[in-house]
Amino acid sequence: MxxxxxxxxxxxxxxxxxxxxxxxxxxxxxxxxxxxxxxxxxxxxxxxxxxxxxxxxxxxxxxxxxxxxxxxxxxxxxxxxxxxxxxxxxxxxxxxxxxxxxxxxxxxxxxxxxxxxxxxxxxxxxxxxxxxxxxxxxxxxxxxxxxxxxxxxxxxxxxxxxxxxxxxxxxxQRTNFVRTVFEDQFEEGINDWETFIESDPNIFEVALDSSENGIRTGAYSMKIEVKESVIDEGSLIVVKRFELTDFKDCSSLIFKADIRTEGAVDGYLSHALSLRERLPDDSLNRFYLNNQPISEAEEGAILLSDFPLEVYCISSGTNVVSVSFAVKSKLPVKIYVDNIRVELVE
Ligand SMILES: [Zn+2]
Known part of the structure; x- marks a missing residue:
């Protein structure tokens, strides 16, 4: 004292x-x-x-x-x-x-x-x-x-x-569904999805899949595969862009998909929405990411439909939205993606 x-x-x-x-x-x-x-x-x-x-x-x-x-x-x-x-x-x-x-x-x-x-x-x-x-x-x-x-x-x-x-x-707190602004059930293939691989390209594969994988809404889904164990985990990102028009200022977006895994991801699987906002002087790309701790999830369970990603209050300057999935894993894994929806809510 x-x-x-x-x-x-x-x-x-x-x-x-x-x-x-x-x-x-x-x-x-x-x-x-x-x-x-x-x-x-x-x-x-x-x-x-x-x-x-x-x-x-x-x-x-x-x-x-x-x-x-x-x-x-x-x-x-x-x-x-x-x-x-x-x-x-x-x-x-x-x-x-x-x-x-x-x-x-x-x-x-x-x-x-x-x-x-x-x-x-x-x-x-x-x-x-x-x-x-x-x-x-x-x-x-x-x-x-x-x-x-x-x-x-x-x-x-x-x-x-x-x-x-x-x-x-x-x-x-908005939940009023307006319309679905993007959906993909892979019936038209996967060619319009861009793939970015940060490591040996032979380790990763993205393919249109027609096997019985438990989540198909039609004949196909997208399969993202890490084919062999690696010491330094590489990463893979698949992206598809769509245009967004005709929405009320400060609307929100909800991103849903069905995802199932075979094998354990030692790393992460994430899904993201990013927005390109064209504003008079400044343009800021907003990026929303949801990292999913796949290693803790039960193998074969449908993961993502329970964890929708929401983006609040999009700006009226937004005109392009990208939907993406990223995988980083040291262990072999197959990830099936299907029934992707992005919903507009007000
Ligand atoms: Zn501070």
């Missing part, structure tokens, strides 16, 4: 001598985003000032960090009562990012610095982060793409940023 009092005494002495005159520093490149953040707060009744803020675009972080970190934020930097963010001035973290991606990153760091917010690991049922304050460690959360330009979508994340008690948005 005595130590704590000494500490407090020195801390107060130190602090009161040191930082009275500090007036804040914001790198020119970040200035627009900082002002925008303060304006978004003001719209929501949260008054913020730049008076104690250091917002810096810098070549090197002030502390050592893993290679994939692009930004840091402190509400009390170095115990000097300074609010500080550091954004790494690198090709990946800055040069190659679009305006909206930079905004995602900077707003997250300003959430730490100006709002004293911690990370929030909570997600909506489809795995989308509940907050832009999501953590990048151990999850799929990217601080560059939590929200996009869609007003309803972005609006929710900004509301939540300034008020963590904001209720879940309506678009996460």
């Amino acid at each position: 005595k130590n704590l009092l000494y500490f407090l005494f020195f801390y107060l002495l130190f602090f009161s001598c040191k930082k009275d005159k500090f007036e804040g520093v914001v790198s020119e490149e970040l200035s627009f985003y900082v002002d925008d953040f303060i304006a978004e707060g003001a719209k929501r009744g949260v008054t913020l000032s730049k008076g104690r803020l250091e917002a810096l675009l810098i070549a090197e972080f002030s502390e050592e960090k893993e290679a994939n970190v692009c930004g840091l934020g402190w509400s009390n930097f170095d115990n000097q009562n300074t609010q500080r963010i550091e954004i790494l001035d690198s090709e990946f973290c800055w040069d190659n990012q679009t305006d909206i991606q930079r905004e995602n990153l900077i707003f997250h760091e300003l959430g730490h610095a100006l709002l004293s917010r911690d990370h929030l690991g909570t997600t909506f049922p489809n795995g989308t982060p509940k907050s832009i304050m999501c953590s990048g460690t151990g999850g799929d959360c990217s601080n560059f793409s939590v929200y996009h330009e869609n007003e309803t979508f972005k609006g929710y994340y900004l509301d939540e940023l300034f008020d963590p008690n904001t209720p879940a948005p309506a678009f996460t």
Whole structure:
């Protein structure tokens, strides 16, 4: 207790001598985003000032960090009562990012610095982060793409940023089926599916299958096969694109398929939807991935129909959607895919 009092005494002495005159520093490149953040707060009744803020675009972080970190934020930097963010001035973290991606990153760091917010690991049922304050460690959360330009979508994340008690948005609870926007039962073959193989192409095979595999809706299904055991697991991705037109802004998509495996995947099987959004200035490809822990699943069980993948609140700029499956396995396995549907819901 005595130590704590000494500490407090020195801390107060130190602090009161040191930082009275500090007036804040914001790198020119970040200035627009900082002002925008303060304006978004003001719209929501949260008054913020730049008076104690250091917002810096810098070549090197002030502390050592893993290679994939692009930004840091402190509400009390170095115990000097300074609010500080550091954004790494690198090709990946800055040069190659679009305006909206930079905004995602900077707003997250300003959430730490100006709002004293911690990370929030909570997600909506489809795995989308509940907050832009999501953590990048151990999850799929990217601080560059939590929200996009869609007003309803972005609006929710900004509301939540300034008020963590904001209720879940309506678009996460939509179930009104509108129509099926894509389906494939492989009766026309598999030639229009593109295959990308990252390893020895002889190990993987994608083929039209007509055997009795237990999930067929017609005569055929698609078989993805890993033919032999490998030490370094390669990966295979099959993709098909379709155009999406004539839908209400902020509609959602649900991706369903029937998948069955023979043999155990030592790796993963995932299915994904990615959206290409053509917007006036920025285009952001949104990517939604569902990793399925196949090794734990019972062999032969139909897997995916129980785990539909949902994408919330698609933007009116979206015009192309890709459906894909990825397999990575060290062990031989046969994966049968059939009855793929993508449904539009409002
Ligand atoms: Zn963070």
